[in-house]
Structure formats: C-alpha cells, structure tokens
C-alpha cells in the first residue's frame with residue numbers, strides 16, 4: 001500500500017534530514033591603535049571611556065594583557081599569524097610578512113577557509129601598502145585616513161614632520177574624522193542579512209599619531225586635566241645599555257616638547273583621541289545590539305600596544321617596559337563569559353588566534369604558538385602558569401608573570417621589576433642575588449628561537465594591482 005503524504009509534510013521531513021551547518025558564532029574583532037591602558041575599566045578615569053567600559057562589563061576584562069611586540073607591524077603580524085616575532089623574524093614595520101611566508105594562514109584566512117565570511121575594515125594588518133593580503137578576506141573596506149592632509153597645528157615642529165608628531169583639535173565631528181567611514185561601513189555590514197557566520201575585523205586608527213581629536217572632545221578635557229606621566233629623574237641609571245638605547249629613540253622630539261612645556265597638551269590631545277575612539281566603539285557596539293547578531297557574536301576588543309609620554313625619558317612605544325606592552329583586552333563570549341568578570345592572569349594577545357579557533361569550533365591548529373584563553377573565560381581565577389612574552393628586535397624579550405617583569409636583551413643584560421611594590425618599574429632588581437631564582441624561572445619562558453629578521457619590503461618589487469611581488473636582484477636587502 002502506498003501512503004501519500006501532503007507536500008508540506010514531505011518538505012518538513014526533507015528539512016529535518018538535510019545536513020545542517022554547525023551553529024557557529026560570529027566574531028567581531030575590534031581593535032584600536034597605540035591605545036594605552038588608559039580606560040575607565042582599568043581604573044584610569046581621565047579619558048572617560050563609557051563604551052569600552054560597557055563592552056568590558058559584558059564579559060571578561062583582562063587586567064594584565066600584553067602585546068606580543070611594542071610596535072604596529074610586529075604586534076599585528078604576530079596576533080594575526082599566531083606566531084611570535086622571534087619565530088617569523090618580523091621585528092619592525094618594514095618587514096613584509098607575505099612574501100617571506102606566502103603560505104602562512106592568517107586568522108581571517110582560517111575563518112574564511114572554514115565556512116566564515118571574512119570581512120575587514122580600517123587598519124587591521126599594518127597599513128603600509130601591500131601589508132594587507134587580499135586572500136585573507138572576502139571583503140575589505142580600505143582605511144579612509146584623511147587626517148594627514150590637515151596641515152600642521154604645532155608651529156615649532158619641523159615642516160617635514162607632518163602627519164607624524166603633531167596634535168591638537170580639528171573642527172570635525174567624531175564621524176567626520178578618519179575612522180568615521182570605517183565605522184559607517186561596519187554599521188552597514190552588521191545591518192546585512194548574512195547567510196554564513198562572519199568574522200568581522202574593524203581596526204580603528206585612533207588614538208594613533210597625529211593626535212588630532214574632534215574639537216568638542218578636546219575642549220571637554222580642560223588644559224592640565226590629563227595628568228602627565230612621571231619622568232622620574234635618574235630612572236635610566238639602573239638600566240642596561242640596550243634598554244637605554246630603546247629609550248633614546250625619538251628623544252629629540254621628547255626634549256623639544258619639554259622645552260616648549262607642551263607635554264600637557266600632547267597628553268590632553270592623546271586622551272581626547274582615546275575618548276573619540278571610545279565614541280566610535282560605542283557606535284559599533286550599538287550596531288551589534290541593533291542587529292540580528294546581538295546574541296550570537298563573540299566580541300574581542302584589543303589595542304596593538306601602549307605608549308610612553310615621558311616615562312623613562314621616552315616618547316612613543318618601542319620598549320620592553322610595562323608602558324609599551326600593557327593594553328586593554330576584553331572578550332565577550334555569549335554563553336561562556338560572566339558579565340563583569342576580571343582576570344588578573346598575565347595573557348598575551350598571541351593567544352587570541354587559538355582562542356577564537358577554539359570558541360568557534362574550528363579545527364584546532366597545532367602550529368600556533370599561543371593557547372586558548374577558554375579556561376580564563378570560564379573562570380577568570382583559573383590556574384594559569386603561563387606568562388605573557390613580548391619581543392622587540394632580535395633577541396630582546398620581556399616575560400610578564402602575575403607579579404614580575406623580567407627583561408633580557410640580546411647581549412644577556414637583564415632587568416627585573418616587582419609589580420607589587422613598583423608598578424612604575426623604577427627599581428631594577430636584576431642585581432639582587434636573592435631574586436636569581438625568580439629570574440631563572442622567568443627565563444625558562446624566553447623564546448627558544450631568535451629568527452633572523454625577515455626580508456623588508458624594499459627587497460621586493462611590488463605590484464599593488466595584482467598583489468604580486470618579485471625579489472629585487474643585486475640590491476641591498478636591508
């Protein structure tokens with residue numbers, strides 16, 4: 001006997017039997033550039049960052065998070081490749097990872113290869129032309145950075161320094177600034193009906209140099225309201241030569257600013273840039289909340305490294321001290337993280353790639369050098385024996401545990417700081433024989449490999465249209 005089922009019943013049975021895509025979460029990978037740990041959630045009140053704070057309050061805030069390297073390209077290349085600078089040899093902004101490692105599978109590429117729609121906008125990889133490989137993305141919105149055309153606000157600066165060390169207010173609104181177009185693109189992306197889960201990387205360029213802030217934001221911070229960090233006299237006296245050399249980078253700019261008594265204005269402008277970036281973070285967060293993806297999107301908020309404003313008589317980044325490596329990091333993983341949780345465990349941003357692979361259920365990658373932060377997302381006080389490790393230049397590393405920072409330079413010279421007594425890292429304890437065991441324990445975590453520097457961009461002919469490159473012959477490589 002043949003039984004005839006109504007069409008609707010047949011369709012229902014077919015739908016039930018059809019293979020279903022695993023219900024993978026979306027990812028919003030949201031970064032800021034050169035942003036210190038100067039956010040309210042980490043106890044710094046001057047900048048006022050209500051949106052970053054509310055983002056952090058939804059999940060786990062990492063209070064002891066560190067960049068893999070204190071500079072844009074080595075930090076971002078490590079985060080997005082899952083490999084340390086000491087493994088790839090990408091130590092500076094000129095070293096071009098793609099032709100050195102054509103087969104390296106970046107974080108967005110791995111998501112793309114595993115059923116995700118990978119989209120990016122703004123500065124995700126370092127933004128020098130050619131550093132952002134098109135094969136990592138299904139869609140990319142290029143940075144619209146109009147700030148460099150603004151001219152020169154500070155008249156004692158060298159005219160050739162435009163777009164570099166300059167600061168002050170611009171007569172623009174938040175959305176008229178350079179990152180506004182990226183934010184608009186991200187809002188539009190989140191309003192779409194996506195068939196696949198997405199990996200969305202949004203890279204804000206603020207608060208990177210030049211420290212131009214919307215006038216309203218700048219005016220809201222009074223002159224002298226933003227405290228200038230302490231440049232303790234004689235702080236470098238107990239620091240080895242290679243550390244002093246790092247501190248000396250751009251010291252002429254620092255001294256010019258001090259000579260004109262302008263550091264308070266530099267810090268005010270940078271702080272206003274943080275507040276401006278926070279407003280943009282708020283817009284993106286609102287767009288997530290208003291979208292159909294509000295309940296199924298993992299959010300990671302991170303900065304690529306910190307920034308000195310005179311500490312250790314240094315300006316900018318490029319050091320192995322806390323100020324250069326300590327960054328805001330927050331992860332919101334629906335169904336996993338507890339709202340309002342804070343972890344004081346030392347974590348490196350190198351762990352973000354394996355963490356997202358784990359949280360999204362992608363095939364595990366044994367070749368990545370970090371590990372998943374899942375135990376700390378489940379329980380922020382979970383046992384965690386692993387320190388954060390950072391590298392600047394070949395053979396120079398810092399190891400940050402919960403209590404100490406241990407630094408070893410390529411020539412073997414060392415520093416040790418105890419953060420319980422000395423959060424400013426003013427007293428180098430490396431010469432204290434009683435702490436030799438502490439240093440030896442930290443030294444066990446130093447990278448085993450110190451790769452030679454990778455080839456630089458000027459070692460290649462690059463064709464931006466076809467995104468191809470050819471090794472230059474008979475030319476100096478670096």
Ligand SMILES: [Ca+2]
Pocket residue numbers: 033034071072208304305
């Ligand atoms: Ca940066």
Ligand SMILES: [Ca+2]
Pocket residue numbers: 234235236237238239425426427428
């Ligand atoms: Ca000192």
